[in-house]
Amino acid sequence: MVFSSVLGFPRIGANxxxxxxxxxxxxxxxxxxxxxxxxxxxxxxxxxNLKAKNVxxxxxxxxxxxxxxxxxxxxxxxxxxxxxKSKLSDLDIYFAMGRGRQADGVDVPASEMKKWFDSNYHxxxxxxxxxxxxxxxxxxxxxxxxxxxxxxxxxRPVILGxxxxxxxxxxxxxxSSGFExxxxxxxxxxxxxxxxxxxxxxxxxxxxxxxxxxxMDSAAGLAKQYASAYSQLAAVSPKIVLAxxxxxxxxxxxFVAKLPVAGLHIxxxxxxxxxxxxxxAIKSTxxxxxxGVVSGRNVWKNDFLASIKLGQKAIEELGQQRVIVATxxxxxxxxxxxxxxxxxxxxxxxxxxxALEKAEEVAILAAVLSGSQDANVxxxxxxxxxxxxxxxxxxxxxxxxxxxxxxxxxxxDLHRKNLFPKRWEAQKSHLDLPKFPTTxxxxxxxxxxxxxxxLKLGKGELTQQEYDDFIKKEIELVVRFQEKVGLDLLVHGExxxxxxxxxxxxxxxxxxxxxxxxxxxxxxxxxxxxxxxxDVSRPGPMTVKWTSYAQSLTKKPMKGMLTxxxxxxNWSFPRADISKEMQSKQLALALRDEVIDLEKAGIHAxxxxxxxxxxxxxxxxxxxxxxxxxxxxxxxxxxxxVKDETQTHSHFCYSDFNDIFPSIQRLDADVxxxxxxxxxxxxxxxxxxxxxxxxxxxxxYDIHSPRVPSxxxxxxxxxxxxxxxxxxxxxxxxxxxxxxxxxxETEAALANVVAAARWARQTYA
Ligand code: MET
Ligand SMILES: [Zn+2]
Numbered sequence: 001m002v003f004s005s006v007l008g009f010p011r012i013g014a015n016x017x018x019x020x021x022x023x024x025x026x027x028x029x030x031x032x033x034x035x036x037x038x039x040x041x042x043x044x045x046x047x048x049n050l051k052a053k054n055v056x057x058x059x060x061x062x063x064x065x066x067x068x069x070x071x072x073x074x075x076x077x078x079x080x081x082x083x084x085k086s087k088l089s090d091l092d093i094y095f096a097m098g099r100g101r102q103a104d105g106v107d108v109p110a111s112e113m114k115k116w117f118d119s120n121y122h123x124x125x126x127x128x129x130x131x132x133x134x135x136x137x138x139x140x141x142x143x144x145x146x147x148x149x150x151x152x153x154x155x156r157p158v159i160l161g162x163x164x165x166x167x168x169x170x171x172x173x174x175x176s177s178g179f180e181x182x183x184x185x186x187x188x189x190x191x192x193x194x195x196x197x198x199x200x201x202x203x204x205x206x207x208x209x210x211x212x213x214x215x216m217d218s219a220a221g222l223a224k225q226y227a228s229a230y231s232q233l234a235a236v237s238p239k240i241v242l243a244x245x246x247x248x249x250x251x252x253x254x255f256v257a258k259l260p261v262a263g264l265h266i267x268x269x270x271x272x273x274x275x276x277x278x279x280x281a282i283k284s285t286x287x288x289x290x291x292g293v294v295s296g297r298n299v300w301k302n303d304f305l306a307s308i309k310l311g312q313k314a315i316e317e318l319g320q321q322r323v324i325v326a327t328x329x330x331x332x333x334x335x336x337x338x339x340x341x342x343x344x345x346x347x348x349x350x351x352x353x354x355a356l357e358k359a360e361e362v363a364i365l366a367a368v369l370s371g372s373q374d375a376n377v378x379x380x381x382x383x384x385x386x387x388x389x390x391x392x393x394x395x396x397x398x399x400x401x402x403x404x405x406x407x408x409x410x411x412x413d414l415h416r417k418n419l420f421p422k423r424w425e426a427q428k429s430h431l432d433l434p435k436f437p438t439t440x441x442x443x444x445x446x447x448x449x450x451x452x453x454x455l456k457l458g459k460g461e462l463t464q465q466e467y468d469d470f471i472k473k474e475i476e477l478v479v480r481f482q483e484k485v486g487l488d489l490l491v492h493g494e495x496x497x498x499x500x501x502x503x504x505x506x507x508x509x510x511x512x513x514x515x516x517x518x519x520x521x522x523x524x525x526x527x528x529x530x531x532x533x534x535d536v537s538r539p540g541p542m543t544v545k546w547t548s549y550a551q552s553l554t555k556k557p558m559k560g561m562l563t564x565x566x567x568x569x570n571w572s573f574p575r576a577d578i579s580k581e582m583q584s585k586q587l588a589l590a591l592r593d594e595v596i597d598l599e600k601a602g603i604h605a606x607x608x609x610x611x612x613x614x615x616x617x618x619x620x621x622x623x624x625x626x627x628x629x630x631x632x633x634x635x636x637x638x639x640x641x642v643k644d645e646t647q648t649h650s651h652f653c654y655s656d657f658n659d660i661f662p663s664i665q666r667l668d669a670d671v672x673x674x675x676x677x678x679x680x681x682x683x684x685x686x687x688x689x690x691x692x693x694x695x696x697x698x699x700x701y702d703i704h705s706p707r708v709p710s711x712x713x714x715x716x717x718x719x720x721x722x723x724x725x726x727x728x729x730x731x732x733x734x735x736x737x738x739x740x741x742x743x744x745e746t747e748a749a750l751a752n753v754v755a756a757a758r759w760a761r762q763t764y765a
Contacts, residue, residue, distance in 0.1 A: 002311065002323050004366035005057035005290060006050055006359050007208065007243060007265065008158055008330025011064050012520055013042040014337060019524045022065055032091050039065060043144065047153045049356055054363040059208065060144040060155035062330060066098040066523045069168065070111075070124040072160050073097070076191055077135045078126050080172055082108050090137070098124055098523055112170070113522055115615050115655060117212060117246045119297070119333055120529075120571060122522035126165065127172035128181040134191045141207070142198045149203070157204055158330075161211040161242070162192050162229055163222060168213065185225055189232055196237035204238040206263070212329075214256060215247030215267070217621050223255035234260040241265055241290055245329035246297070247619040248274045257281035265290035268310055269297065269328035275310055279317045288322045289314055294353075294361045296329030299517075299531060299573045301353045301391070302361045304368070304384040311369040325365045331355040335517035335528075343515055347394075350387045351533070354517065395577045399509070399535035406585045414636040416644065416668065420694050423644045423670060430645040431557050431604055436718075436732050436760045437488040438753055439697070441651055441673055442561040442607065443500075443737035444478045444493035445746055454498060471496045472549060479553045485747065486754040489605055491559050492550035494739065500563045500609065501571045502530060503542075508590055510536035511572070531573040532583055538590035541597045548601045557605055559649065560598040564610035565591055565634040571612055580616075581630040588637035595639055599646050607649035608639050608669075611736075614655035628663045635667050647671060653699075653736045661686040665693065673697040675735040687724040696725060699735030700756070701749060706741065708748040714756035727764045732757040 012018050021038035024030045030038075043063050050058045064071050073079065074094045083093050086106040095101070100110035113122040141157040148155040166181040166188065199207055211226075213219050219226075234240055241263030242256070248271035249256055256264065257278075264287050266278055275291070282289060291314055293307040307325070314323045337356040338349060353361055364384075367377045416423060453470045456462040462470070478493030497503040505511040511530045518526040543560060551558035565587035574583055591608065598606050613635075618627050639648045650667060653675035657664060664672065676683045676698035683698055700717045701709035714732075721730060732753060738746050 002320050002366045002369040003056040004362040005324050005326040006055050007327050008059050008062035009046045010336050010355050018042050022524045047148050050359050051153055053359040055359050057156040059158045060148045061141040061157040067124045070098055073126040075138055075140050077137050080127050126169035128169050129172045129175035134188050136191050136194050139198050142202050156206045156208050158208045161209045162188050164211045164213045193236050200238045207238045208241050208243050210243045214244040214252050219252050230259045253281050263288040267292040267328045269295040290324040290326045292326050292328035294327045294358050296327045296331050297333050299352045300576050303388050307365050325362050340516035351391050402535040402537050416640050418644050426645040427647045433488050436757045438732045438757045439489035441737045442491050442494050443739035445741050445743050446739040450495050475550050485750050489559050490556050501568050504563050505530040507542040508536050510534045529572050532575050536586040544597050544601050560603040560606040562608045564608045565638055566631045567610050567612040570616045584634040588634040591638040592641050596641050599642050605647040609651045611653045632663050632666045658686045661690045671695040673733050675699045695729045697731030697733040703735050706745045708745050711752040711755045718760050
């Protein structure tokens with residue numbers, strides 16, 4: 001019999017219960033016990049629903065109040081001293097590590113957050129040093145296993161494997177130079193041994209150990225560590241299924257297939273081609289193969305016939321008892337259930353599967369592959385075939401004009417008329433900016449009033465006219481403030497935008513929006529990515545009205561503000577039937593028209609943000625070039641249509657851009673702004689190494705905190721920046737948009753920015 005399995009479930013609750021509870025706890029509105037109770041409710045919801053869907057391997061221990069990697073650090077006592085000094089409760093230490101804490105005399109910043117592989121989920125980076133004292137402070141895996149058992153549900157606990165845990169971490173400030181977290185593997189393993197023993201004693205038959213770094217090039221050098229770690233663990237553990245996901249094992253398969261594990265999980269949604277080599281590698285072992293055929297990364301309904309084919313192939317080689325059907329990864333990237341969507345049409349609903357529906361999919365697939373004669377299973381199979389056929393039919397009705405236009409783009413469309421030095425001259429006289437021009441990244445504080453107005457418009461309590469008048473007032477406020485404080489290149493402040501992707505998606509053809517399809521981005525921050533369902537085109541201008549209104553209020557130049565094609569794509573659920581490249585180019589052409597319309601409307605500086613360009617980078621280095629080529633080309637396609645004297649900007653933040661710096665240069669934006677102060681000016685290393693020829697504004701202060709940077713601090717940053725960057729190419733701006741800030745600190749901070757820029761003009765005249 002073929003079993004079914006779900007690797008992990010969304011931990012946010014069907015109606016964002018966990019966010020609400022966690023935030024209520026932070027605000028002091030509920031106690032730790034009440035928070036625990038709320039968490040239990042969501043866990044129960046998950047377990048009982050998975051059971052009701054007939055999933056055989058139901059995960060436990062995958063739940064978290066903030067981040068699963070942080071859970072692990074806290075449980076294993078990987079807690080930097082700065083958090084333990086203050087005698088907070090364990091729970092408050094945990095949250096302090098996640099989000100920092102400034103209360104009751106405690107003032108600690110949050111730990112670093114990083115993007116989780118190639119997703120928009122962020123994990124809290126563990127910090128290790130020689131001094132880290134590993135110890136099992138609490139056994140979350142056992143506790144949740146027992147908690148589920150008490151509900152009558154037998155689960156398969158999930159833990160993050162020791163090698164991924166170390167490799168995903170970093171050396172802390174205490175560590176001596178040259179220290180690598182992986183050096184501590186032998187000290188860490190006894191804690192895993194203890195954890196797994198306890199799990200076995202508690203009656204767990206299986207345990208899922210996640211080692212996602214096995215799909216990365218960097219794991220290739222860790223064969224020895226894997227062999228020794230897993231032989232120690234397997235000796236005491238419940239049966240281990242080693243889970244890999246988001247990519248392919250490639251040559252790492254050579255050593256993975258030899259590990260003493262009972263099961264191996266591979267991602268066949270992303271990498272179906274790895275089935276054959278994996279089957280060949282494990283055929284002569286006893287390893288059970290878990291086939292990750294149901295996507296944990298996208299919301300499209302599974303194509304049962306395609307999955308069944310893969311399953312049958314595996315069964316031919318291994319026999320039914322050695323095959324499991326599973327989700328490709330945890331479903332943490334997927335909204336909880338389609339049942340909450342009341343506004344999608346019946347046709348649209350039939351295209352998608354969210355987490356609960358995906359759980360049902362793995363169960364049905366397992367039944368089919370087990371040879372079930374159940375009438376319900378047969379009906380489900382038939383229904384799936386119908387849905388997939390209907391979707392294919394819809395997909396075949398492409399927008400010919402868009403397709404033709406993409407096909408007809410030429411190299412010339414990707415290039416500005418002249419090279420940067422010539423454009424620079426033209427822009428200098430056209431825009432008339434001083435040296436060290438000051439600007440901001442686009443958004444200004446999204447106040448309560450702005451959000452309330454948007455809500456009222458949605459509910460019909462404000463007419464469109466009333467809402468537009470309100471937005472106009474907001475824009476005027478922002479413009480007047482910028483004039484008063486003395487900024488040089490102004491923005492309109494983006495008050496009309498709910499979200500930098502959604503705002504554009506809603507105005508473009510080809511997108512579908514959900515009401516309740518939230519997914520966790522980090523901690524209690526959830527996002528609701530739009531879904532691209534068909535060819536993308538622009539019915540009409542999207543930003544021209546507001547930008548020209550803003551320009552009409554002032555003599556200073558106004559910068560238009562757009563979200564770039566690659567970022568819109570990476571922050572949406574893309575189509576699965578055509579390439580991302582194709583979708584990106586369609587978006588690029590829509591934006592190109594917008595850019596040109598802005599230029600025609602008299603806007604001489606236009607910013608096209610690409611903060612998500614880094615996170616789409618493939619996990620394997622051999623795949624980088626292909627991605628970067630189309631990603632860079634898309635940006636160029638969107639922006640290169642303007643005249644020399646129109647200044648193009650782009651913006652990047654909160655990712656490590658150093659390794660793709662040459663590609664950022666290739667975008668050939670006239671000006672880029674890039675978050676730099678939060679990452680301690682690491683970026684300057686890249687300038688030294690690669691150089692940068694166009695204009696650039698490394699952020700001079702962190703916008704994620706209400707703290708106001710002093711004038712001196714900003715001057716110091718400018719003094720740092722001017723070493724690698726020629727002064728005439730330097731812009732002065734904050735790290736990122738100001739939408740999450742209040743007005744008070746914004747006013748004070750920008751006044752200091754302007755003062756520091758004036759100082760720079762004199763000092764580096
Ligand atoms: C995450 S990047 C944000 C850029 C956008 N223009 C803003 O200022 O908010
Ligand atoms: Zn940003």
